[in-house]
Amino acid sequence: MRIDLHTHSSVSDGTDTPAELVDKAHAVGLDVVALTDHDTFDGLDAAAAEGERLGVVVVPGMELSCSRQGSSVHVLAYGADPASPGLAAEMARVRGGRLGRLTGVLAKLAALGVPVSEAEVMAQVGTSPSVGRPHIADALIKAGHVRDRQEAFDRFLADGGPAHVPRYTIEVDRGIDLVHEAGGLAVIAHPWGRGREHVLPPQVLAALVHDHGLDGIEVDHQDHDADIRARLRVLADSLDLLATGSSDYHGAGKLDHDLGCNTTDPEVFNEMQRRLAHFTPASGRPLPPSSR
Numbered sequence: 001m002r003i004d005l006h007t008h009s010s011v012s013d014g015t016d017t018p019a020e021l022v023d024k025a026h027a028v029g030l031d032v033v034a035l036t037d038h039d040t041f042d043g044l045d046a047a048a049a050e051g052e053r054l055g056v057v058v059v060p061g062m063e064l065s066c067s068r069q070g071s072s073v074h075v076l077a078y079g080a081d082p083a084s085p086g087l088a089a090e091m092a093r094v095r096g097g098r099l100g101r102l103t104g105v106l107a108k109l110a111a112l113g114v115p116v117s118e119a120e121v122m123a124q125v126g127t128s129p130s131v132g133r134p135h136i137a138d139a140l141i142k143a144g145h146v147r148d149r150q151e152a153f154d155r156f157l158a159d160g161g162p163a164h165v166p167r168y169t170i171e172v173d174r175g176i177d178l179v180h181e182a183g184g185l186a187v188i189a190h191p192w193g194r195g196r197e198h199v200l201p202p203q204v205l206a207a208l209v210h211d212h213g214l215d216g217i218e219v220d221h222q223d224h225d226a227d228i229r230a231r232l233r234v235l236a237d238s239l240d241l242l243a244t245g246s247s248d249y250h251g252a253g254k255l256d257h258d259l260g261c262n263t264t265d266p267e268v269f270n271e272m273q274r275r276l277a278h279f280t281p282a283s284g285r286p287l288p289p290s291s292r
């Protein structure tokens with residue numbers, strides 16, 4: 001069983017449509033793939049239909065933009081009900097903040113001598129409801145200002161960079177509660193990636209487990225080196241957290257994040273399904289029957 005629980009389609013900042021993503025998951029031999037677009041569930045139906053056709057289990061997911069003390073924290077939601085009113089309202093607010101920040105970013109880019117227009121960015125966004133910095137990066141590439149997304153982040157768009165503008169995010173403890181209210185499991189994505197260990201030190205993760213029932217942490221992720229993975233695994237064991245592993249695939253949008261480059265232990269996935277089964281059908285959304 002090969003299981004990849006964190007991927008992005010063109011419904012957010014990936015480059016494959018949901019169906020293409022599931023086709024590729026099938027082609028590389030994944031048995032289970034979760035679609036976890038940023039702050040939207042819009043790709044799940046198309047992904048599920050393609051999964052059904054090909055015999056790939058598609059886990060309904062989403063990556064929620066949260067924060068702690070002003071630093072970004074991403075919460076992966078699995079099996080959450082898209083119609084849950086509290087979660088849906090906050091996701092809409094986050095998407096509004098994604099669009100609302102665009103004017104400020106474009107003004108900064110213009111002042112930095114690398115102008116792109118809102119229309120040029122929206123051409124890259126296409127029909128995605130979740131406008132992301134990678135779309136702005138794509139407009140910068142198209143305009144000839146940078147070679148690739150990485151250069152756009154390194155020079156302009158990264159957190160704290162010269163063209164960075166903060167946007168609305170949800171406090172991480174509340175984000176976890178909203179996912180649970182929606183019947184889902186909450187797993188913190190790449191908790192110690194990109195030098196973020198100080199944002200979520202062990203005692204904070206412990207408090208999120210004890211006070212908010214955090215379900216898991218992503219351990220095997222490309223943003224974690226071997227030392228971080230080892231220490232996170234020990235922490236997950238001691239806190240009884242699910243330890244997942246995933247690619248964070250973004251199609252052609254992110255190098256070194258190929259589908260299946262990290263995977264989740266089948267025993268961990270079984271436990272996720274057991275926990276999700278408790279929520280259904282009254283309060284949540286079950287995993288597809290084929291995954292049972």
Ligand code: AMP
Nearest residue numbers: 013038131132133134149150153158250
């Ligand atoms: P946003 O959703 O607009 O906050 O942009 C965050 C997204 O941009 C992440 O999901 C990644 O896909 C990508 N990203 C964030 N930071 C970097 C970085 N330093 N280098 C390359 N890509 C990044």
Ligand code: FE
Nearest residue numbers: 008013038250
């Ligand atoms: Fe992304």
Ligand code: FE
Nearest residue numbers: 063074189190
């Ligand atoms: Fe993330």
Ligand code: ZN
Nearest residue numbers: 006008063248
């Ligand atoms: Zn992601």
